[in-house]
Amino acid sequence: MAITGVGITTPNVAPADPAQTATRRRHGLHRLLVNGKVTSGLVMLGVLTLIAVFGQALAPFDPSKRSSDILQSPSLKHWFGTTHIGQDIFSQVLVGTRSVMFVGFTAGLVATIIGVVIGVTSGYLSGSAAEGLSAISNVFIVIPALPLIIIITNVVPNSGDWTIALVIGFTSWAWGARLLRAQTLSLRRRDFVEAARATGESTWRIIGFEILPNLTAIIASSFIGTVMFAVATEIALAFVGISGISEWNWGEILFWAQGQQALPQGAWWWFVPVGLCIALLGTALSLVNFGIDEFVNPRLRASGQSTVKASDGSRVRMKVGFTPVLADPSRSKEIGI
């Protein structure tokens, strides 16, 4: 039936598409890093980490050392001003970074490890043990965290950074556990897990090599969430004077500022730089988390250009329900992809 009647007339054919180069597929870590939010968040975190490590060395003064420069506003000598007994606030901020970062990341690590163990086990296994673990995490979510932490910190002797980090870590794993459990439950029913079982993989290998790698994004995001919570909690504890006064941290600067009535005296520099540092750290962590959210849920990704020129010349926002009709329907010009 194939009638080959070549060469009658060549109709008005559109020019042929040029051969396409294979599109580079981006995936995994690389795609996460090209996300601007993640990169800028990580850069900010990197700077703060450097300060945490080298803060002691960089600090121009001993943060606890008194001087005659009492309650001075920011100057070239004291970038963030001084306290009521002449301590250099800039040095305090630099030195205090370490404790904040240490507690934040240690607590985050502890909570994430507990969360992963409890969440993934209760998600993958079934039966009453799993139900019990899930009930316990729900209890820990509902119980008000800060009062509980305050009480425990108050009861435990020697509340140094390690203690605080551990207390926060041991009380704030439940959110992560809950998220991971939900995700594990849905992964467990996925065919690739069944397929791994059918192939003959052992249970621990399925959990470790089939399920866990698929949870990376959620683990990272729950880790960052816990770090945010731990930082806020540590600063709050220091601010109300519950944790020990052995090491400098940002909350402690605020504690002294509050105790010495800094704001009523107009000593804004005692509060504002520290507050901005806290906000900076929080924003950096949030940015990374936004990036991870967008990585996990592609619908959240911004679609680049959000407005187009419509056929009537006006600019139209791209939105669900009303597909824009492009202005220039030049049909001869095929869009080069």
Next chain:
Amino acid sequence: MTVTTEVVLAAEGLTKHFPVRKRGRELLSRTNHVVHAVDDVDLVLRRGWVTALVGESGSGKSTVARLLAQLYPRTSGDIRLHGESAAVSTARGGRRFREYSRKVQMIFQDPFASLNPVHTVRYHLTRALRIHGRAGKGKQELHSALAELLGRVQLTPAESYLDKYPHELSGGQRQRVAIARALAADPEALLADEPVSMLDVSIRLGVLNLLRNLKERLNLAILYITHDIASARYFADDTLVMYAGRMVEGGDSETVTQHPAHPYTRLLVDSAPDPDRITGSAQGLVQEEGVGEPPSLITPPDGCRFHPRCPFVMDKCRTALPPRFDVGDTETHWAACWLFEEAKA
């Protein structure tokens, strides 16, 4: 079609009831509700032979495959490998299960879901080879084993597929990788759960032909599960029909599809699209039998499970469960329907 080969895998009285979560007032009552997903299923898979299992979604056909793969624990019944009971007591892990999985492998419906998105083709196949001790010694042997596997499913050259992630492959290529993974164990029986239903129409045939080719070359026993009765006719030697958790009809594929005996099979065959019935606008569609939907499997109807929809329903159908009756047209053709009671006598 009287050549019968050796039985590789047999199921006897296979039954699976899933517990239902109690709700509300039931918490106080003693009755335990279950979903009767699969009830009393007998089937055999023969060497070099394709057996099709046809049914609607929810009829329990996928559960049968998972029971045969021993991914689910059975409620009752037995699974025999070469005549010996091969039932593993718990569905989880264990050396006995691994031994069983060396002989019986499964292919899943959705190749987009059955490969782990974070692992490469190489990882999937290497694991399958390692588990079953067929990875050989050293890199060289492993590589040739991988290349041979991919060659079997016509993915050549192997180098251009080994380091790809699943999302870099098309649907058909993924399903071939999944088949290669199943073959890595060098199994005797292959359970294919709707292996082509998620693939594009134009490439389905390629995968089915590959399976048929493998069956002939490797002398595999294949269970082909499908909702498309026409493809059962094309691809399978025997066809079994399942409705609401029970087998209702069986026999050689040509007879079952061309001369369906059970009223449900007839409904299924009549409902299938038929391009030869060209009518312009589907006038041939006007007929009013078999309306309604499949029953709840929590409280399945007494007697024959098809009786509420059956146009030929008799009093007996409502109370008594029909056993298998010979239909009489071919040796192997049977139907679980009271209409064929006399034919047996």
Next chain:
Amino acid sequence: MSYFLRRLAFYVFTAWAALTINFFIPRLIPGDPVSALVNGMRGQIDPAQIQSLTVLFGLDKKQSMWEQYTSYLAQLARGDLGISFGNFPLPVSEVLTQALPWTLLLIGVTTVLSFLLGTLLGVFAGWWRGSWIDGLLPATTFLSSIPYFWLGLIAVALFTGVGSFLPASGGYEPGLVPGWSGEFIDSALRHSLLPAATIIVASVGGWLLAMRNMMVTVTAEDYITVAHAKGLSERRVMMNYAARNALLPSVSGFGMALGLVVGGTFLVEYVFSYPGIGLQMLDAIAKHDYPLIQGIFLVVTLAVLAANFLADLAYMALDPRTRKEG
């Protein structure tokens, strides 16, 4: 129905867990501050109160743990939480009755307001992606990264002081007698404005972001496209189809987030010296007033549970899938 019963069972379990944690914590306190106090106060403290402290802190070493536990529960059932050391000789329950209404009103009202405001803004931000309201996100993210109390301090510095309409601290004008007088209510409202604004500004961003992301996710669902295809008005598609569905996870998240929110608001009370539970708690900690700390923890936990329960009821009213099968 089954959803409701499951939730109810969970609350009972959580309440029990909180009671039990509360039982064990004082038993971990090193030393014996309680008996020291009891000894010091002998003569002024009545025997019933000594008895209740004994039960609360497990001072009666002759009793087994189980006996201590049962008498502890029995005592709680009577509403007896011991006496407050810091407010001697007031019973803890009385201190709580005075402080609780302030907290419930301030935190309850502002949290609900902040949730409603954030959710509404989130609906708009998610619906008109890339619009100015969506552009608020970086600002709100920054604001929610700042601790509540720091924002409160700045608010005090900026908006209070001599001649300002807004007072810097307290719950009402000193000298006024709490009651239903117009003058008192006016004063109480004025005192609550700044702390309330602080809580709202600090927490609205979180709700906004959550709702915005849910809106974006829901907008891609088929039923939204169907609603557009049906030619419904934009407002109807946005509110009745998109927002109505996006709200569900937000509401269930609301209950769970309360446990976190409460902590932050306590510090706001501290900064504003607002006479609520949070201030009492920090005060009690400074004074090592263990019975009061315990009582507060218990009451706060139960209050959060109750709020969770209300959120659950709201969820059930909003999502027909949780109701009984038809």
Next chain:
Amino acid sequence: MKTDPVLEIKGLSVDYGLGNQAVRAVRDVSLTLNRGEVLGLAGESGSGKSTLAYGLTRLLPPPGVVSAGKVIYYPPGGEPVDVLSLTPAGLREFRWAETSIVFQGAMNSLNPVYKVSTQLIDVLEAHQPGMSRQARTARARELLKMVGISEDRLDAYPHQLSGGMRQRVMIGMALALEPKIVIMDEPTTALDVVMQRQILRQLVDLRKRFDFSVLFITHDLSLLVEFSDRIAIMYGGRIVEQAPASVLYRDSLHPYSDGLLHSFPALRGPRRDLVGIPGSPPDLRSMPSGCSFHPRCPKAFDPCSVDVPVLGTPADLQGPARKVACWLHPIRNSAD
């Protein structure tokens, strides 16, 4: 053959994304839907068939944009309307009253938090504001009855209905305003064959009563051959063949149509040889040059990899109803 058009698509192109990131999913498609006919649109995933349907109704979510073309609707006895140049208000009025859509996922096309009745009624509220409350409820009841669902289901929530029932509700809803065009995007793909047959039967019946045109989109060619009057086959964003159903089935011209027809086994009649199509469907981001089917085509020859064949009536065949885009069948010069 009726030739009274109700909808004319002219040179429609639809892209995903803008500028140099744009991926063209529908390429210069022209298609006419006649009054009262069932036009089947078949193709594999990625062929652009759904994109075409959503593009012409402007329901394609971002980043989809209509980059060229016209969609003309001919109301009975009225002036033709270009759907693509309607204002949002005009488009809203046009939707559902003139064209309604039945979506693929019956599971997700109903709002889970509202009763069936509410969702039937809000269409009436939006388009016929003058209607009384009782009249609306009565109409909703009538619509359910029309698709064979008992009235007491009016107060049911979507999750209380089976998949088949939900799809019936959607069909009833699609007919609420008695539109002239109903677009069906794989309406029965998620259903079992028995249910599929029941619903199609009902649809045939309803079409006789209300005389609307159907654009029926599916990947199941065997279903289309039986069910539709005319069939258009899409590949790589273009229509490659268009013919009356019976003609296409008996004698397809395009090798792709031919391959599709030989890809599904027949249930009845003699066993026939199945050929299938080698290779896989093209990636929209890197389309082959020339005819996008040429890498898979068993009959490809010189021009196929270079020039794109244009859809038109082939010179070597009679009959105005057939069109094909294949270098094996060069089109008649006067075709357009």
